[in-house]
Amino acid sequence: MPEASEALIHLSGLTKEQLVELVGSWGEKPYRAKQLWAWLHVRLAPDVDAMTDLSLAFRDRLKSLCASLRPEIARHQQAADGTEKWLMTLADGQTIETVLIPEEGRGTLCISSQAGCSLNCPFCHTGTQGLARNLTTAEIVNQILLVRGELLRRQDEPQRVTNIVLMGMGEPLYNYQAVAQAVQIMLDGNGLAFGSRKITLSTAGVVPRLAQAGRELGVNLAISLHAARDELRDQLVPLNRKYNLAALKQALQSYPLKQGRRITWEYVLLDGVNDSDDDARQVARYLSDLPSKVNLIPFNPWPGALFAPSTPQRVERFQQLLHQSGYVTVIRDRRGADIEAACGQLTGLLQGSRARPVTGIAAA
Ligand code: SF4
Numbered sequence: 460m461p462e463a464s465e466a467l468i469h470l471s472g473l474t475k476e477q478l479v480e481l482v483g484s485w486g487e488k489p490y491r492a493k494q495l496w497a498w499l500h501v502r503l504a505p506d507v508d509a510m511t512d513l514s515l516a517f518r519d520r521l522k523s524l525c526a527s528l529r530p531e532i533a534r535h536q537q538a539a540d541g542t543e544k545w546l547m548t549l550a551d552g553q554t555i556e557t558v559l560i561p562e563e564g565r566g567t568l569c570i571s572s573q574a575g576c577s578l579n580c581p582f583c584h585t586g587t588q589g590l591a592r593n594l595t596t597a598e599i600v601n602q603i604l605l606v607r608g609e610l611l612r613r614q615d616e617p618q619r620v621t622n623i624v625l626m627g628m629g630e631p632l633y634n635y636q637a638v639a640q641a642v643q644i645m646l647d648g649n650g651l652a653f654g655s656r657k658i659t660l661s662t663a664g665v666v667p668r669l670a671q672a673g674r675e676l677g678v679n680l681a682i683s684l685h686a687a688r689d690e691l692r693d694q695l696v697p698l699n700r701k702y703n704l705a706a707l708k709q710a711l712q713s714y715p716l717k718q719g720r721r722i723t724w725e726y727v728l729l730d731g732v733n734d735s736d737d738d739a740r741q742v743a744r745y746l747s748d749l750p751s752k753v754n755l756i757p758f759n760p761w762p763g764a765l766f767a768p769s770t771p772q773r774v775e776r777f778q779q780l781l782h783q784s785g786y787v788t789v790i791r792d793r794r795g796a797d798i799e800a801a802c803g804q805l806t807g808l809l810q811g812s813r814a815r816p817v818t819g820i821a822a823a
Pocket residue numbers: 576577578579580583584585586587627628629630663683802
């Protein structure tokens with residue numbers, strides 16, 4: 460029942476059914492589990508003491524058996540455009556990042572699934588830091604609880620977090636079990652209550668896990684493309700050397716996409732590397748038989764980065780070419796540039812990491 464290897468129980472990593480079972484094993488009535496669930500996921504209690512309608516004896520038991528409900532906030536920053544970033548310190552000292560991107564009528568929370576990442580994409584600051592470890596289900600869910608709880612604490616509206624993207628530090632499909640349980644908890648209609656259309660799992664393309672994720676989770680799928688020819692993608696997304704573009708496409712052709720949904724393709728535009736007219740045409744050809752939309756992401760430079768952002772003219776031209784080929788193509792704003800809000804940047808600053816040298820990336 461408790462998450463393995465930890466003596467303490469991590470309440471926010473339990474599904475409602477597991478919580479009912481746990482509380483029942485202590486001889487408590489099922490309604491106690493309901494109350495506790497509501498305190499955790501709806502009333503966003505920062506600690507057990509806040510759960511004032513639970514008996515003192517029950518609260519004492521929770522305090523003695525359960526881990527603290529919130530990670531420590533190592534740093535919080537807010538950008539001029541309203542983007543907010545929290546750097547959280549986990550129980551073992553690892554740090555992870557969570558970013559809230561407010562937009563008209565919605566707020567997207569970008570959460571991490573691993574501390575660091577093993578995939579080493581050279582344009583990504585997290586990739587320069589290597590993998591420390593997988594996050595537990597509780598550590599994934601706690602990012603949402605912490606941010607909603609912080610909004611509530613400052614008398615803002617917790618429901619401002621309307622969308623979740625698993626697009627922060629790490630490759631979610633390399634931490635599948637913990638991510639799958641976290642998604643199950645996010646989807647619970649009596650808790651965090653995110654609809655499956657409001658959750659997006661972003662992967663670099665872990666081909667053997669795609670079908671399972673599609674079948675079991677039913678959330679939106681985003682894929683980091685960044686190049687539509689193997690020679691270049693091998694460099695920009697090294698996972699491509701294991702699962703190349705043909706293997707990725709084959710997996711996606713049988714992917715159980717829900718009706719009316721499309722795959723979102725993420726494409727970071729790097730000046731002189733993957734932003735030519737030819738690159739755009741290759742992308743259009745590659746996507747031609749898949750229901751797709753494209754997010755173009757102007758590169759957010761970080762200290763020591765080996766790449767520069769494409770010019771606005773290049774970005775627009777790239778978009779125009781994809782539009783002409785019939786793809787919905789959105790240029791994502793560079794949000795939070797003044798607080799290093801691109802993936803892994805704040806952790807990198809604290810750790811003083813540097814980019815690894817990359818050779819052989821040919822201009823397209
Ligand atoms: S872009 Fe994503 S998959 Fe690649 S190194 Fe960064 S976090 Fe990992």
